Amino acid sequence: MTEIDLGMLLIRLALGPMLVVHGLNKVWGPGGLAGTTGWFAGIGLRPAWLHARVAAVTEIGAGTLLTLGLLTGPVATAFVGLMVVAWRTDHRGKGYFVFKGGAEYVVLVALIAVGVAAVGPGEWSLDALLGLDVSGAVWATVAGVGGVLAAGLMLAACYRPSAPDAPQP
Numbered sequence: 001m002t003e004i005d006l007g008m009l010l011i012r013l014a015l016g017p018m019l020v021v022h023g024l025n026k027v028w029g030p031g032g033l034a035g036t037t038g039w040f041a042g043i044g045l046r047p048a049w050l051h052a053r054v055a056a057v058t059e060i061g062a063g064t065l066l067t068l069g070l071l072t073g074p075v076a077t078a079f080v081g082l083m084v085v086a087w088r089t090d091h092r093g094k095g096y097f098v099f100k101g102g103a104e105y106v107v108l109v110a111l112i113a114v115g116v117a118a119v120g121p122g123e124w125s126l127d128a129l130l131g132l133d134v135s136g137a138v139w140a141t142v143a144g145v146g147g148v149l150a151a152g153l154m155l156a157a158c159y160r161p162s163a164p165d166a167p168q169p
Helices: 003-028 032-043 048-068 072-091 104-119 126-130 137-158
Strands: none
Touching: 003 032, 003 048, 003 072, 003 104, 032 048, 048 072, 072 104, 072 137, 104 137
């Protein structure tokens, strides 16, 4: 074990479970899946019932896989895609700082995921145990570019925000 292996384990143990909990909250948090569906409808994701479920499953799955260090590069792509969608639908136009609803959180999560794809999960991972080589510069590029492209395609197909109310005379 090296310091990098320990560092990557700690990063995975911070980032992966955080996303799992976000996904679980979409299903079993206040309002449950119905509340998440209503929220997604309100921010313009159509059909909201489908996106609520896909987001929850993707967050739980990607978070679990990153925690385990399995399929690190492809999983980082899912993190980036999720964060780009969150930025566009909920954080855009609110500045940088998360305490004002800004993009700080989603930018940080996406960039750390790309960093994990670049460095790899470390020796204490299922990728290492299984001899999978799914990290490095190419996978970091796939995670960053692929996540942005996947989010862009999904948003182009399914993002229909309501028009703002017309100003009253």
